[in-house]
Amino acid sequence: MDFLTVPLVLFSIGLLCTLLLTSNSRARKSPKLPPGPYPLPIIGNILQLGSKPHQSLAKLSRIYGPVMSLKLGSITTVVVSSPEAAKIILQKHDVAFSSRPILSAAESLNHNEFSMVFLPVENQWRKLRKICKEQMFSVPRLDASQDLRREKLQKLREYVKACSETGRAVDIGEAAFTTSLNLMSEMFFSMEFAQFNSVSPMKDVVWGVLGCIGSPNFADYFPILKPADLQGILRQTTIYFGKLLDTFDGIIEERSKSRCGKDDVVGTLIELSQRDDAELNRNDIKHLLVDLLLAGTDTTSGTVEWAMTELMRQPDKMSRVRDEIRSLIGEKGQVEESDIARLPYLQAVVKETLRLHPVAPFLLPHKAISDVEINGYMVPKDTQILVNIWASGRDPCIWPNADSFIPERFLDHNVQIDFRGTNFELIPFGAGRRICPGLPLAHRVVHLMIATLVHNFGWELDIELEKMDMNEKFGFTVQKAIPLRAIPKKL
Ligand code: HEM
Numbered sequence: 001m002d003f004l005t006v007p008l009v010l011f012s013i014g015l016l017c018t019l020l021l022t023s024n025s026r027a028r029k030s031p032k033l034p035p036g037p038y039p040l041p042i043i044g045n046i047l048q049l050g051s052k053p054h055q056s057l058a059k060l061s062r063i064y065g066p067v068m069s070l071k072l073g074s075i076t077t078v079v080v081s082s083p084e085a086a087k088i089i090l091q092k093h094d095v096a097f098s099s100r101p102i103l104s105a106a107e108s109l110n111h112n113e114f115s116m117v118f119l120p121v122e123n124q125w126r127k128l129r130k131i132c133k134e135q136m137f138s139v140p141r142l143d144a145s146q147d148l149r150r151e152k153l154q155k156l157r158e159y160v161k162a163c164s165e166t167g168r169a170v171d172i173g174e175a176a177f178t179t180s181l182n183l184m185s186e187m188f189f190s191m192e193f194a195q196f197n198s199v200s201p202m203k204d205v206v207w208g209v210l211g212c213i214g215s216p217n218f219a220d221y222f223p224i225l226k227p228a229d230l231q232g233i234l235r236q237t238t239i240y241f242g243k244l245l246d247t248f249d250g251i252i253e254e255r256s257k258s259r260c261g262k263d264d265v266v267g268t269l270i271e272l273s274q275r276d277d278a279e280l281n282r283n284d285i286k287h288l289l290v291d292l293l294l295a296g297t298d299t300t301s302g303t304v305e306w307a308m309t310e311l312m313r314q315p316d317k318m319s320r321v322r323d324e325i326r327s328l329i330g331e332k333g334q335v336e337e338s339d340i341a342r343l344p345y346l347q348a349v350v351k352e353t354l355r356l357h358p359v360a361p362f363l364l365p366h367k368a369i370s371d372v373e374i375n376g377y378m379v380p381k382d383t384q385i386l387v388n389i390w391a392s393g394r395d396p397c398i399w400p401n402a403d404s405f406i407p408e409r410f411l412d413h414n415v416q417i418d419f420r421g422t423n424f425e426l427i428p429f430g431a432g433r434r435i436c437p438g439l440p441l442a443h444r445v446v447h448l449m450i451a452t453l454v455h456n457f458g459w460e461l462d463i464e465l466e467k468m469d470m471n472e473k474f475g476f477t478v479q480k481a482i483p484l485r486a487i488p489k490k491l
Contacts, residue, residue: 073221
């Protein structure tokens with residue numbers, strides 16, 4: 001080693017140390033992804049999702065915390081499982097997290113390019129939301145379509161009465177689904193799409209699309225596989241979507257020609273599309289109505305089925321709902337929308353159902369449109385965000401006896417908790433910009449349907465109560481795995 005080598009080596013070591021130190025301190029300063037289970041190569045944490053991802057991820061969040069990261073195939077995903085973390089996502093950084101990942105099935109017939117559910121928060125999405133708010137779900141619009149809901153609930157009551165007379169069991173989810181589908185089709189097109197307890201093409205199509213969208217699809221975890229459509233989900237969805245869009249197109253065509261003055265949603269939308277300053281065209285109308293029909297039917301009926309399931313498990317609570325209704329309107333008659341505000345126990349039953357059984361346990365997935373730092377962690381652009389409201393709904397630190405159905409918890413006047421997006425411990429409809437636009441309609445329909453089923457009927461299970469299955473089936477929404485069937489008894 002000559003005399004020059006020693007300082008050169010020392011210099012090199014020094015330089016290396018300096019570089020290492022600076023790069024280390026840089027690494028320490030730049031925030032990391034939130035903690036989470038170690039991902040396997042290629043598949044990441046997919047296997048940890050299991051068949052009920054909301055439950056599996058709730059368990060994992062007890063280990064890794066309320067802001068947790070995972071790799072689902074190639075998709076970086078952040079799961080938030082506390083009201084505080086949900087508030088950060090949906091309120092503090094509402095804009096940054098307002099986008100949606102596009103489900104592969106939603107790309108069928110380019111639906112995602114026109115769909116309010118999947119469009120980014122830009123002009124077209126704003127226009128569609130405004131139309132929904134002003135033309136469909138405002139208080140005056142909903143008040144104006146009350147008669148139509150009254151008529152559909154009357155049909156539900158007649159169907160249940162007929163079953164009570166013959167001792168036939170009612171599939172409550174099916175009856176609620178038929179009612180909400182008809183409510184929607186009547187509101188949109190002035191026509192009924194389905195019959196109780198019988199096959200109907202539209203019912204099959206709606207079930208079909210929901211089934212496709214709700215099936216786990218590899219292409220959503222590995223977008224590179226999208227074109228291959230290995231499970232045939234895109235192909236199948238395209239068939240169902242095609243039928244829906246064609247049917248709606250036919251109705252629009254006929255209505256545009258006939259210029260009949262029916263006061264329904266499609267009439268209003270056609271009129272809007274024919275103005276000089278038209279903000280939407282025929283294609284937009286079709287896709288909007290498809291979205292609303294799909295988003296509004298089994299969410300509503302699933303909630304009613306869960307509520308009835310819980311009330312049947314605790315007949316004293318069902319009696320309390322009935323007594324409250326009867327003391328307000330008597331034994332005859334029908335609960336009106338204006339009565340809901342005066343039925344606090346019924347309202348508490350609905351809140352408790354939405355807490356324990358949110359049909360959209362992750363809301364709809366959100367997506368980051370930029371890098372965002374949360375609680376000292378980095379959530380990179382394009383990360384998928386799942387807000388696990390099922391986990392916070394069952395958190396014993398927030399809800400005493402969290403796993404029990406206790407509507408009374410919402411009767412305490414000192415604790416006014418609402419589900420309209422301001423109390424982050426109860427956000428079954430989401431919060432912020434992407435909050436469910438159909439909330440005002442769902443609020444009326446869910447209360448009215450439960451009231452109709454309970455007011456004049458007692459219910460007996462066709463199995464022993466202890467055998468009542470409470471398992472969940474995860475899909476587009478979380479439904480009862482085994483449908484609730486019960487025999488109505490006219491009171
Ligand atoms: C979005 C729940 C009924 C239309 C949502 C979201 C939830 C939800 C959790 C996602 C919010 C988010 O991502 O932050 C429910 C529940 C319902 C119900 C629990 C019934 C009990 C309805 C009805 C309609 C509807 C009746 C329309 C007729 C929509 C639409 C979206 C949506 C179009 C997407 C909005 C957007 O991305 O901008 N709903 N919903 N929903 N809901 Fe509902």
